[in-house]
Amino acid sequence: MTAIKNIKLNNGLEMPLEGFSVAQLADATKVKDVVKAALKLGYRSIDMAQNDHQEAAVSAAIKESGLPHEQLFLTTKVGLANAGAKPAYDSVLRSLQALQTDYLDLVLIHQPLGDYYGTYHALEALYHEHKIRAIGVANFEPDRYVDFVKHVSVTPAINQVEAHVFNQQKFARKWLQKYHTQIEAWGPFAAGKNEFFTNQILTKIGEDYGKTAAQVGLRFLVQENIIVNPKSVHPKRLAENLGIWDFELSDEDMERIRNLDEAQTFFNDHHDPAFVEELSDLKL
């Protein structure tokens, strides 16, 4: 396997351009098995969320892998249930404890909801105390992001948003670049929506490189300098999703894929009051 490329964040910290996600995996045994398999295959960056309550299982898998934290990149996200300065601060200390480590590589605000300034002030304090190596946000739409970046002292290193070939975030990326925040994708396969895995253009391009539609879709994102964390519970697919570092899409193919962009969400609209209401009620 060719090595996963790193990207430098705005504070100089290096982060792998590809990691893997354990999003919404409820079963602790399954989480442990997936993490062990992924680390064995060569993944080093793990994307977690406090809401998913998997940090202890991830920690157990890391321990069994024998890999020291210095070789890994661990991300978690502070959920709405822990919003506000004191709850957020305490919640990160609990995450550190569950992960049996004295630092996290990256901590994000999961949603731009509730007292997210309070949450961020806690992350800034933890960053200055060297308990977190980089801090950032998730699901911040461009308008909210610009307002936010104008009113915080540590510019977010990352904004993790929905991004895949059908929603390429071209507009958002311009604003993130302006203020030096790196984009990271969640849902890099659109979770299979829009017939992602059988898309004719991705499949046809893949044939020329001996790659699958999944690999072409991921390769496109990393070639656009978008960090990806594909999620799979199957070791065979985890391996497939890692097979994107031994080929390069031509400029012509990149342009063909750029044209697949529909510039709209395939999940939920963060501007939709009903969705905000739902997230707030669920405290996610």
Ligand SMILES: NC(=O)c1ccc[n+]([C@@H]2O[C@H](COP(=O)([O-])OP(=O)(O)OC[C@H]3O[C@@H](n4cnc5c(N)ncnc54)[C@H](OP(=O)(O)O)[C@@H]3O)[C@@H](O)[C@H]2O)c1
């Ligand atoms: N920051 C955030 O707010 C955030 C972050 C992450 C996720 N999410 C949420 O998580 C949900 C899904 O996102 P996701 O990141 O899990 O989606 P994703 O990575 O785009 O897609 C995962 C899906 O694709 C399948 N899959 C993976 N690799 C495959 C391959 N090579 N060939 C065929 N199928 C493959 C997986 O099935 P198997 O597991 O069965 O292989 C799984 O069903 C969304 O609803 C989103 O709201 C949110």
